[in-house]
Amino acid sequence: MKIDFEEIKRLEKLSALSSSEEKLKSLAEDFNKIAEFVEQVKNADIEQTDIGYQRVLKIDELRADEVVPSMPQSEIVSNAPEKEDGCFVVPKVVE
Amino acid sequence: MEDKEIVKLGILETLELIKSQTITSEYLTRLYLSQIEKYNYKNALLEVFDDAITRAKEIDEKIKSGQKVGKLAGLCFVIKDNMLYKGKKATCASKFLENFVSPYTATAVQKLLDEDAVIIGRANMDEFAMGGSNENSAYGNCKNAFSDEHVSGGSSGGSAVAVACNMCVASLGSDTGGSVRQPSSFNGVCGVKPTYGRISRFGIVAFASSLEQVGPITKNVKDNAYLLEILAGFDIHDQTTRREEVPNYLDSMSNGVKGMKLCYCKQLIEKYKDSKYYSKFYDVINFFVENGATVDEIDIKNIELALPTYYIIATAEATSNLGRFDGVKYTTRTCSSSDIKKLYVESRTAGFGDEVKRRIMLGNYVLSSGYFDAYYNKAKKVQQYISNSLNKVFDDYDAMIMPVAYGEAFKIGEKSKDPVSMYLEDMFTVIANIAGVPAMSVPYGFGVNNLPLGLQILTKNLCESKMYTIANFVEENYKGGMHD
Numbered sequence: 001m002k003i004d005f006e007e008i009k010r011l012e013k014l015s016a017l018s019s020s021e022e023k024l025k026s027l028a029e030d031f032n033k034i035a036e037f038v039e040q041v042k043n044a045d046i047e048q049t050d051i052g053y054q055r056v057l058k059i060d061e062l063r064a065d066e067v068v069p070s071m072p073q074s075e076i077v078s079n080a081p082e083k084e085d086g087c088f089v090v091p092k093v094v095e
Numbered sequence: 096m097e098d099k100e101i102v103k104l105g106i107l108e109t110l111e112l113i114k115s116q117t118i119t120s121e122y123l124t125r126l127y128l129s130q131i132e133k134y135n136y137k138n139a140l141l142e143v144f145d146d147a148i149t150r151a152k153e154i155d156e157k158i159k160s161g162q163k164v165g166k167l168a169g170l171c172f173v174i175k176d177n178m179l180y181k182g183k184k185a186t187c188a189s190k191f192l193e194n195f196v197s198p199y200t201a202t203a204v205q206k207l208l209d210e211d212a213v214i215i216g217r218a219n220m221d222e223f224a225m226g227g228s229n230e231n232s233a234y235g236n237c238k239n240a241f242s243d244e245h246v247s248g249g250s251s252g253g254s255a256v257a258v259a260c261n262m263c264v265a266s267l268g269s270d271t272g273g274s275v276r277q278p279s280s281f282n283g284v285c286g287v288k289p290t291y292g293r294i295s296r297f298g299i300v301a302f303a304s305s306l307e308q309v310g311p312i313t314k315n316v317k318d319n320a321y322l323l324e325i326l327a328g329f330d331i332h333d334q335t336t337r338r339e340e341v342p343n344y345l346d347s348m349s350n351g352v353k354g355m356k357l358c359y360c361k362q363l364i365e366k367y368k369d370s371k372y373y374s375k376f377y378d379v380i381n382f383f384v385e386n387g388a389t390v391d392e393i394d395i396k397n398i399e400l401a402l403p404t405y406y407i408i409a410t411a412e413a414t415s416n417l418g419r420f421d422g423v424k425y426t427t428r429t430c431s432s433s434d435i436k437k438l439y440v441e442s443r444t445a446g447f448g449d450e451v452k453r454r455i456m457l458g459n460y461v462l463s464s465g466y467f468d469a470y471y472n473k474a475k476k477v478q479q480y481i482s483n484s485l486n487k488v489f490d491d492y493d494a495m496i497m498p499v500a501y502g503e504a505f506k507i508g509e510k511s512k513d514p515v516s517m518y519l520e521d522m523f524t525v526i527a528n529i530a531g532v533p534a535m536s537v538p539y540g541f542g543v544n545n546l547p548l549g550l551q552i553l554t555k556n557l558c559e560s561k562m563y564t565i566a567n568f569v570e571e572n573y574k575g576g577m578h579d
Contacts, residue, residue: 003460008456011456011459011460011463012456014456014459014463015414015443015452015455015456015459016421016436016439016440016443017440017443017444017447017452017455017456018440018441018444019444019452027449027452027453027456030453030514031453031456031457031460033513033514033515034406034453034457034514034515034518035457035460037403037406037515037518038403038406038407038457038461038470039403040400040403041400041403041404041407041470041473041474041477042469042470042473044397044400044473044477045397046397046476046477046480047480061338063331063334071198071199075198075199076198077424078196078198079194079195079196079198079424079425079426080423080424080425080426081422081423081426081427081428082428088423088424090423090435090438091432091433091434091435091438092433093435
């Protein structure tokens with residue numbers, strides 16, 4: 001399946017990324033090769049199989065619901081590029 | 096014993112020297128530091144921790160004063176740059192996390208520290224563990240331990256080269272699609288991806304959570320078994336860790352392969368036909384037969400789909416996991432705009448390298464509406480299918496044998512222009528991640544360029560002891576090599 005330039009632009013937007021036209025064109029080329037490669041899965045002829053989420057999420061014993069010390073707020077925001085009073089600073093998002 | 100011989104020793108032998116007080120941990124650490132000075136032009140380590148000597152001295156004090164010491168007392172380890180160690184940087188070899196300082200310590204790293212290990216530095220890798228050559232590092236590629244013209248492999252390239260060049264006694268890598276085994280194969284060391292859930296992933300920066308595992312990289316098989324026992328076990332902070340008791344892998348290893356039922360997969364070996372080492376694979380098969388094992392060729396339908404399936408699942412998970420890097424919580428903000436969307440986009444665009452961007456976009460492609468069922472859901476079904484098939488194989492066989500990669504390490508730059516040719520490198524390794532079973536790379540000789548080759552051994556879930564038994568047998572008969 002050929003992925004056109006518009007589709008690449010849409011995916012870039014979904015990914016919260018932005019590139020120059022030129023870079024995007026070369027990316028589109030790579031992307032088509034990769035898409036062709038994963039296409040075999042779409043067309044795979046396998047017998048009906050249950051989706052295997054169990055392997056990862058098999059939890060038969062839940063963690064006890066106990067209050068334990070958590071990481072201090074100051075450490076949680078310690079790597080933030082901008083912080084104030086233990087909070088992450090972001091541009092205003094609500095009017 | 097001469098200094099240059101000491102650094103070549105494995106965990107068990109070095110431990111004897113420390114415990115008998117033949118050498119101190121400080122002395123040992125300084126030997127590795129000079130080894131690093133000599134060989135780190137390879138770019139295996141991104142940082143040497145400046146408190147290594149202080150820590151070594153503390154452990155020496157403990158030993159001198161007769162206190163009880165841990166199972167790794169005074170030994171020096173290297174950790175991959177995606178593992179958190181409180182107060183130290185962990186950058187995932189990405190520009191995005193250039194200044195990220197770990198606020199806590201990963202469980203796997205803590206287990207080393209609890210046994211009185213010294214962590215000497217953090218190792219180079221492909222950015223966010225995405226790659227098979229270490230060429231995707233934002234801090235420069237890592238060269239092969241045996242050749243400056245060839246890649247180290249990846250993504251745990253630095254971890255493997257650090258062990259092969261004797262900059263440490265052993266290291267930790269992480270393996271999502273072969274990232275411990277392939278660089279181990281390329282550098283002549285032993286690398287293991289244990290059963291999914293055997294080692295905690297708490298404190299390891301996530302790439303594809305349902306596929307990845309921490310894996311030990313060591314100079315010999317017995318060291319690996321010893322180290323896995325220390326690293327494995329349930330962790331309250333990682334609910335995917337297994338609760339089964341961790342065996343003493345060293346003691347539960349048996350001698351030889353006599354009576355074992357081994358197999359190799361026809362479809363996979365057909366893919367290997369063009370490799371220069373096709374006949375070498377049969378040599379090792381014959382070797383198993385000569386030593387009393389039976390080896391069958393078996394048919395596993397659709398096994399070749401493991402690779403594209405892996406790239407769908409891994410990229411889908413990566414897209415979600417890397418969503419957290421948005422210019423708000425982690426170090427990089429490349430925008431002073433008052434528009435939050437612009438802030439996200441500009442920070443991510445500046446912070447991520449090309450391969451990471453490609454994979455995020457591919458992940459969004461397979462997850463986006465209209466494609467979700469055709470790609471992601473179908474890939475999960477194929478995963479279950481392959482996993483079921485492999486489990487059936489292990490009802491009848493002790494282990495499956497296959498190569499780790501098509502051949503020895505390739506040249507720097509050889510595959511970096513074509514992402515699909517790079518992805519094909521993972522053909523033999525992704526199977527264990529897709530099925531969740533343990534797998535190991537053990538050196539079994541050298542290729543035409545005098546670069547090491549690795550043999551891969553896969554066993555049933557939680558049957559690492561069997562894997563180690565077979566690998567140990569190979570190691571004692573097909574010697575790998577070490578850097579002088």
